[in-house]
Amino acid sequence: xxxxxxxxxxxxxxxxxxxxxxxxxxIAGKIQLALMPRKNHWWNITLLVNAKGLITHVMPAGxxxxxxxxxxQLHQVEVIVSNGKCxxxxxxxxxxxxxxxxxxxxxxxxxxxxxxxIAYPYNFPTDDxxxxxxxxxxxxxxxxxxxxxxxxxxxxxxxNEIFGGFGGKFYGKTSPVQLFWHHxxxxxxxxxxxxxxxxxADATTANKEAYSHELxxxxxxxxxxxxxxxxxxxxxxxxxxxxxxxxxxxxxxKWVDSNGSPMALLMYNDIRLLPDARESVMSFLESCxxxxxxxxxxxxxxxxxxxxxxx
Numbered sequence: 001x002x003x004x005x006x007x008x009x010x011x012x013x014x015x016x017x018x019x020x021x022x023x024x025x026x027i028a029g030k031i032q033l034a035l036m037p038r039k040n041h042w043w044n045i046t047l048l049v050n051a052k053g054l055i056t057h058v059m060p061a062g063x064x065x066x067x068x069x070x071x072x073q074l075h076q077v078e079v080i081v082s083n084g085k086c087x088x089x090x091x092x093x094x095x096x097x098x099x100x101x102x103x104x105x106x107x108x109x110x111x112x113x114x115x116x117x118i119a120y121p122y123n124f125p126t127d128d129x130x131x132x133x134x135x136x137x138x139x140x141x142x143x144x145x146x147x148x149x150x151x152x153x154x155x156x157x158x159x160n161e162i163f164g165g166f167g168g169k170f171y172g173k174t175s176p177v178q179l180f181w182h183h184x185x186x187x188x189x190x191x192x193x194x195x196x197x198x199x200x201a202d203a204t205t206a207n208k209e210a211y212s213h214e215l216x217x218x219x220x221x222x223x224x225x226x227x228x229x230x231x232x233x234x235x236x237x238x239x240x241x242x243x244x245x246x247x248x249x250x251x252x253x254k255w256v257d258s259n260g261s262p263m264a265l266l267m268y269n270d271i272r273l274l275p276d277a278r279e280s281v282m283s284f285l286e287s288c289x290x291x292x293x294x295x296x297x298x299x300x301x302x303x304x305x306x307x308x309x310x311x
Contacts, residue, residue: 006272007151011223014148020141023097028068029181030117035059046178049160061113072153079107096142101135159220163188166285185221192298216292230268236292246291249283264288
């Protein structure tokens with residue numbers, strides 16, 4: 001994917017579509033939350049990038065298994081069952097989040113898949129003003145733009161390959177490259193193995209599980225209410241003193257405040273047209289890692305994967 005022409009993805013141009021797609025993904029994610037066996041740091045509930053779009057993990061359903069595929073080539077949802085059956089419905093402009101919810105559950109019922117979910121959005125559209133309306137009543141989100149969905153997916157495929165290569169350079173515990181549907185960001189995370197300080201007793205169960213161990217996380221999102229354009233990011237937890245003084249590259253990268261802690265940002269538009277865009281993102285990931293890992297005292301040399309001819 002070295003020579004890919006990276007598309008424009010201005011947030012304002014597709015924000016209504018992004019919000020609608022976000023809700024679609026949350027519904028599929030909550031089905032995984034209900035059915036998948038637990039895995040550390042919520043890795044059991046994420047979505048994965050594939051050659052057709054986004055897909056769930058393989059989920060158990062009694063005597064068979066199934067997956068939900070968002071096919072962004074054909075713009076349809078496919079509920080694929082291990083017994084050979086499949087239900088499909090189209091993704092079209094005008095398909096509201098409520099319609100999507102009803103069609104997806106009708107498809108699963110036709111396939112003898114029984115599941116009960118927490119049927120309202122999670123921290124949507126923002127953490128400060130979450131929607132409490134059930135999915136089945138969310139008719140105001142109904143925009144689907146095939147062109148922008150494909151642009152988003154194309155960028156995800158490109159970032160997925162970069163994140164996968166970066167993750168493979170680390171001997172410590174490393175997450176899959178996965179899309180977390182609560183914020184719709186593609187993420188890869190490194191862990192050194194040490195426990196992180198305990199979060200306050202009133203912290204959410206979600207955060208207690210996500211931040212149980214020291215980590216450095218890296219991701220891409222398409223923009224939100226606070227960062228109004230697509231960006232790559234990185235943060236370290238727990239955030240060590242002086243992190244925002246660590247040098248990061250390329251020159252366009254910067255440290256910003258994120259809820260009282262430093263976060264590194266590399267805006268997508270700053271690298272999109274560069275001939276070495278891939279190397280720019282890889283440099284960003286590596287410099288953010290070395291800054292956080294060095295301050296936390298990780299054994300950087302020991303955790304670094306060596307080329308096979310050096311083993």
